[in-house]
Amino acid sequence: MSGLITLEVLVDLAYLIAAILFIAGLKGLAHPRSAVRGNLLGALGMLLAIAVTLLDQQILNWVWIVAGVAVGGIVGTILALTIKMTDMPQLVGLFNGFGGAASILVAGAVLIQLFGAADTGATTDGQTLQVTIATVASGLIGAVTFFGSLIAFGKLQGIVTEKPVRYPGEQIVKSLLLLGSIFVGVLIVLDPTQIYLYWVLVGIASVLGIFLVIPIGGADMPIVVALLNSYSGIAAAATGFVLTNNILIIAGSLVGASGIILTQIMCKAMNRSLANVLFGGVGAVVEDSDQGDIYSGRVKSTSAEEVAMILKTAQRVVFVPGYGMAVARAQTAVRQLTEIMEKDGIAVEFGIHPVAGRMPGHMNVLLAEENISYDKLREMDQINPSFPNTDVAIVLGANDVVNPIARESAGSPISGMPILDVDKARTVVVIKRSLSPGFAGIANPLFAADNTLMFFGDGKAAVEDLVSAYKDA
Amino acid sequence: MSFLNILTIFVLAIFVGWEVITKVPPILHTPLMSGSNAVSGITIIGALVATASGLDTLTVILGSAALAFATINVVGGFLVTNRMLQKFKKGGEK
DSSP states (O other): TTOOOOOHHHHHHHHHHHHHHHHHHHHTSHHHHHHHHHHHHHHHHHHHHHHHHHHHHHSSSSHHHHHHHHHHHHHHHHHHHHGGGGGGGHHHHHHHHHHHHHHHHHHHHHHHHTTTTTTTOOOSSHHHHHHHHHHHHHHHHHHHHHHHHHHHHHHHSSOOSSOOOOOTTTHHHHHHHHHHHHHHHHHHHTTTTTHHHHHHHHHHHEEEHHHHTTTTTTGGHHHHHHHHHHHHHHHHHHHHHHTTTTHHHHHHHHHHHHHHHHHHHHHHHOOOHHHIIIIIIISOOOOTHHHHHHHHOOBBBBOOOHHHHHHTOEEEEEEOOOOOHHTOOOOHHHHHHHHEEEEEOOOEEEEETTOSSSTTTTHHHHHHTTTTTTTGGHHHHHGGGGGOOOSEEEEEEEOOOGGGHHOOSHHHHHHHOOOOGGGGGSSEEEEESSOOTTOOOOOOOGSTTTEEEEEESSSHHHHHHHHHHHHOO | HHHHHHHHHHHHHHHHHHHHHTTSGGGGGHHHHHHHHHHHHHHHHHHHHHHHHOSSHHHHHHHHHHHHHHIIIIIIHHHHHHHHHHHHHOOTTO
């Protein structure tokens, strides 16, 4: 028996169970009811994988391990428990980056161990080739992920400008950086004993990561964050190839696939290709000479009292939140308004565009925190057929995702983008600071439509005014 | 294990991931990102191996730095996902 069941077999079995727990955990996320348990299953899988790895190793450096885990555990706990839900995109962005950083460092450490000592002559058998190529991939993808995520974090946090930073020769600069890192990568594969080349590679790839994300504007952040999420998984899988370790490869590819799917969903929701988001860019230069004509004399401004009167007689109201709601932190006021309307028997739902906000699912998290039932949070395809039966649609801090131009005319930057058909509601109330265009930089005919009332003001203050006006009405 | 073996595992895992994750509804996309992020903290295993078996100081320092980053990912990722998911409730549930 003891000859059959070795420690190695036990470790591999434990890794298999961990992999099953990861998959079962992600499967749990298919429904809010099973999601909490799913997340716990994932955590259990991780704990199991860590425990058997520690059993398996001849541990020479306990102190360093305890130190690393303690520092990471404390920082991670503090971040996770103190972050505000409105700041969630930044945190997710930052976490993506840390995954990339870990991959860089692990691959670097392995490279030093294998080829650093003077007596290990460089061999070029299959095994070595796999390790060196995977190391190059870990370093390259890890560095792009880490520095790309830091820039994404900076943009979301407001440290780095949210505007797309574009310059002549941009594509050439990025191509040169990519070619440069691949060139250094090939040198490493040819002679892995030149350890310093690995850090040169990481350096070039870091600059590449910065230059890849800097040109991308704030409203495209959902795509960038999803893509970096995918990279952090791929980097982990590459590290799995470095160590020939199944669990790293499996978990890494699950995350890689997840990020790619989200990226694809986001791109589809903007009717743009990934290449266009990364290299093209909306909102840089858009000519819009007829903006004045669209609005002149046709925009109806309204007051809290008037909107409250309309709401009083409504049977069905749909909120359409956008990034503006998050910026104004208006979600609490929205919940209060929802509650008092529901008390009067008005049906209230929320229509949520896939790219509303700064990361996939952003609006849902904010509204869920306000204890708004998740069955009221409707996807675009579910809510769109119901707008003709909707008495009032309240657009709060959203613009391009409700612009009928996307549906009606070709040739605009957003034509073909799926939108929420709020203009089909009986009355549309748009809460907005001014008539200024959204991220796409184009005018929105919705603001001048016959059934639209513009309620100018700060999102939070405006909805709070609505709440008190509704109570008085 | 041969390269082909682990390549097979890699490709099949991508397919499994694809199947499982396309079923996640948009309202849970943020928890999906933070949760999958915690899973990508699996690099912690690599960091443990590197730190535990490191013979020279540099490897050990690199390994434990990797360990710190990966632990932030794992601990922070699962915790924040749990915190978010607790908030998703259906009408009336407290």
